[in-house]
Each structure stands twice: as structure tokens, then as C-alpha cells.
Amino acid sequence: MSSAGVDAILFRELPSPATMTSQDVAERSFARQQERLLGIAVASEVRMGPRRTPRRSLIVVLPDNHVLSPDLVSNCFPPEGDSELVDVILACAGQPLGIAPLQRRVRDLQVLLAPAGTSTEDLRELAMSQAPGDIVTLLSGIPV
Amino acid sequence: MPLSLPISVIVSTCNSGGTLREVLAAVRASDLPPTSYEIIVVDDASADGSVAIAARYADTVMRLSGRGSGPAYARNRGVELARGDFVAFVEGDVVVRPNTLSRMLATLNERPDVDAVSASRDDTSGASNFISQYWNLLLRFGEQRHAGCAQFASGCGVVRRTAFLAAGMYDEWRFATACLEGVDLGERLLGAGKGVLLSSGLRVTHLKRWNLGSVCQEVWRRSRLLARSLGYIRMSAAAPSEVVFTLSRTLVPAVALLGTLLLAAAFVPSPHTGARVAVALLALILTNFPAYRFYARTRGFGFAVVSAPVHILVQIVAAIALCNGWILRDMLGDVSPDAATQAYSEVGLEIWPPVPRRL
Numbered sequence: 493m494s495s496a497g498v499d500a501i502l503f504r505e506l507p508s509p510a511t512m513t514s515q516d517v518a519e520r521s522f523a524r525q526q527e528r529l530l531g532i533a534v535a536s537e538v539r540m541g542p543r544r545t546p547r548r549s550l551i552v553v554l555p556d557n558h559v560l561s562p563d564l565v566s567n568c569f570p571p572e573g574d575s576e577l578v579d580v581i582l583a584c585a586g587q588p589l590g591i592a593p594l595q596r597r598v599r600d601l602q603v604l605l606a607p608a609g610t611s612t613e614d615l616r617e618l619a620m621s622q623a624p625g626d627i628v629t630l631l632s633g634i635p636v
Numbered sequence: 637m638p639l640s641l642p643i644s645v646i647v648s649t650c651n652s653g654g655t656l657r658e659v660l661a662a663v664r665a666s667d668l669p670p671t672s673y674e675i676i677v678v679d680d681a682s683a684d685g686s687v688a689i690a691a692r693y694a695d696t697v698m699r700l701s702g703r704g705s706g707p708a709y710a711r712n713r714g715v716e717l718a719r720g721d722f723v724a725f726v727e728g729d730v731v732v733r734p735n736t737l738s739r740m741l742a743t744l745n746e747r748p749d750v751d752a753v754s755a756s757r758d759d760t761s762g763a764s765n766f767i768s769q770y771w772n773l774l775l776r777f778g779e780q781r782h783a784g785c786a787q788f789a790s791g792c793g794v795v796r797r798t799a800f801l802a803a804g805m806y807d808e809w810r811f812a813t814a815c816l817e818g819v820d821l822g823e824r825l826l827g828a829g830k831g832v833l834l835s836s837g838l839r840v841t842h843l844k845r846w847n848l849g850s851v852c853q854e855v856w857r858r859s860r861l862l863a864r865s866l867g868y869i870r871m872s873a874a875a876p877s878e879v880v881f882t883l884s885r886t887l888v889p890a891v892a893l894l895g896t897l898l899l900a901a902a903f904v905p906s907p908h909t910g911a912r913v914a915v916a917l918l919a920l921i922l923t924n925f926p927a928y929r930f931y932a933r934t935r936g937f938g939f940a941v942v943s944a945p946v947h948i949l950v951q952i953v954a955a956i957a958l959c960n961g962w963i964l965r966d967m968l969g970d971v972s973p974d975a976a977t978q979a980y981s982e983v984g985l986e987i988w989p990p991v992p993r994r995l
Contacts, residue, residue, distance in 0.1 A: 542987050542988075543987070543988045544986045544987060544988060545988055546698075546988045546989075547988075551691075613692040613693075616691045616692050617688045617689075617691050617692055619691070620687060620688060620690075620691035620697065621688065625699075626698065626699050626700075626701070626988060626989070627696065627697075627698050627699075627717065628691070628696065628697045628698075628699070629695065629696050630691060630694065630695060630696070630697070
């Protein structure tokens, strides 16, 4: 049970093999080697070291009967290629609708599935607990 | 999403989990149009789940790590993210009324000569214990006596973003704790030729719970910083409603009156000890009479009687702290952060969260 009082499933959208570029393959291969050689703890410690700039996260909340607006996707999300600079989390109550444009744009999209009927506030709190960013922007979908 | 908004509401919090929900709900319940403002919560390294509460209401949450750098630092980071032409500062324990922010905005729109407007506190305190009530009324007394003065209160204030940036933002170098940063900002805004207004018609409720120890600590910090860093005489003109002046203004006449009465009593043959004590008390009561009358009028005669010894104790703390501040100013100079912060600042280290900036 999360602090927001709802059970949720978190999964990360990764590019399918067909859409992976040679750079993706090389990065994954390097990450696997790093984890094997140094261990996950050390690798994560390196990631947690001092940073020059804040880490940014973007949370999009889709309660029941809400969808992503096209404007929101085009204005608020980083352009393709820059998506690695922002961690994007989509928190949905029930099965999300119309998120394909977002999945295309954000390579490492994390989707947080909460039971249908979960309130907007609970979804926000739940997503916040998963967001690693120093600066977290929270957005909501639009009613259907 | 619009690139700019009329107003950005910046709520700085540090372990304000007990009050933050009410504070943010009050901002959300404002009569401002929903698309005309954004809420930015800057969490100054809280350890009490403030971030989770903030996520329920805010548009943006900034998490600062480390050991807490103070509200001046936190608010400055919030302004760096803000998209509003006006910036509103709301403390993590201050509840606004539905029309507070819209009235502040209207004041700034109607009066081009005013660049910053802040709200006074109301007579009620969020905490019901005696000391919280006493402290809230003491601050309210100062604000009421100097209603409409050119002073900025950080509890709830709105400032034009351009004026705020031109004044150099909050002084995060000297004010590492919640103490007088608003007074200092107001004074710098005035120095830059900007208009500052502490409105007596705009009221907010402070929810923080105080006890005798925390009140004495607050008075000690404020008085010492005022004497050491800001300058007592200069600030007494710039921020007359500051609580340190409310407490210390009566000290000189009290000592003078006490001396006169004791001198007079010396001519009375063998004055009784009780008479001497009565004379001393009379001197203190006479000089603090306006404050006691205010307590009696707002909370009743019994409250005024009980608050009298507390008031004297707090005055003594203020007097000692002022002396301490003056001595430290002569011996060590102005307040500065710890050596590590100074060293990082010296070498211009780029790191997140950033090193506090010197004005």
C-alpha cells in the first residue's frame, strides 16, 4: 500500500527492438557491463553524486475519464532526443486512453497504474513518491 | 500552457507538514481564476512528508536537499522557476483568505507607485495555547500601531517580479534562518525607489504553534541579527512595526522611570521591600501600558494580567540579545555563512542545490 492509500503498478516503457537505434543498443550494453563489473550499488552511487544542474521530473496525472490533450504533449514535453533530460511519469487511474503520442515522444516513459476511481490528489502523491527529480512539474489531463 | 502568468504563488516550507495542507488548500480556494496563477512549493529539506502534501496541490514542487538553507534561499529558488509577472510569497504556516491574493494583485494593478504589498496578521492564531496567542497579538500590536507603513512582511506578500529582481532578491547569504529577511527586502526595495506597503486591510492567519522557549529563541535571533547586521537605528525607521522595536522601545523609558521612582523612594524613610517591588512593577506596567491595553481589549483583562510577566521576560531577552548583537558586530562584524559555504562561493562552484549567493 502506498502512502497515498492506493495500490499501484509501476512499469517503464522501453523502446521496442524494432525502434532501437544502434546508440540505444550500445548504451544498454554498456549499462549491463557496468552493473556486472561494479555492482548496482556502486553504479547508483555514481548516479547520486553531486550534480551541476537540478534533475527534472514531469508527472502527468490522468484520473478516470481524462485524456492527454495534444497541446499538453506538444508544449510541455521535451522534444524527441531531449527526453532523457526529464523523467516523465504518467499516473493513471485504470487503463489510460490515448497515450500513444506520449509513448512515441518519451522514450523512458514510466507508467503508474492505480485502480480505477483513484482521486487526482492520490495519483499526484503516488507519482511524487516515484519521481526522482529535484524539480517536479505536475500536470493533469483533460476530461473526456 | 501559457509562457507567462499574472501571478506565481511561492510557498516555502520546512517541516510544515502539520499546516501545509490547510495553507495550500486556502491558496487553491482563492478567488483568482484557475488559469491565472501557479503554485510553486519549495521544500527546504523537510523530513516530515511535506513533499507528499505539496504534490496534492502544487503545479511545481522543488526539493532542496541538505540541511536546510532558510526561507530566503528557498523563495529565491522558487522565483527562479516562476513564470508570473507578480510573485506572491506565502509561508508554510500562513493561511490566506479567499480574496487576499486577488486584492493584493488589484492593489498593485491600481497603484503603479506600489511595487510590493503584504498582508497583516489577524487577531486569531491557529494554535490555541496561551503563548501562541500572546506572540500573535504582540506582532499584531506592532502592525496595528504602524498601519500602512512601508514594510514588507514575508508571511504573505506580493511583489512585482521586476522590482524583486532589481532589488537583488532575498538576501540568502545573511538570512539562513527565518528571521527578518522580509524586513531587509522591504528596506532594499525602498532604497531602490520602489513602493512598499504593509496593508492593514489585508489579513492572514498564522498557524504556527509557539511555546515560551521558541518565542524567546525567536526574539533572541531577531534582536541579535537586527543589532549585528541590519542596524537598529536604520531599521527602526524602515520597519517600525518589527517586534524587536515593539519590545525594546519601552525599555529606555522603563529604566528611566524606574530610576526616577527608586530615587524618589530613597527619600522615603526605610521603604518596605514590597513598596520597592511595587514601584518597579508600576514603572514596567506604565511603559508597557499600550500593549497591555491592547491585550485586554482583544482577549480580556485576565489575558492581559497573565501576559504581563511573559512580556517582561521577552523584553529582557530582547535587551540582552541586542547588547549581544552590538558586541558581536564590533568584535566579528556582519553575519556570514559557515566557512564551507564561503569557500564554495569563493571558487564559484557550480552545484545543485546552488551555493547561497552574496548580494
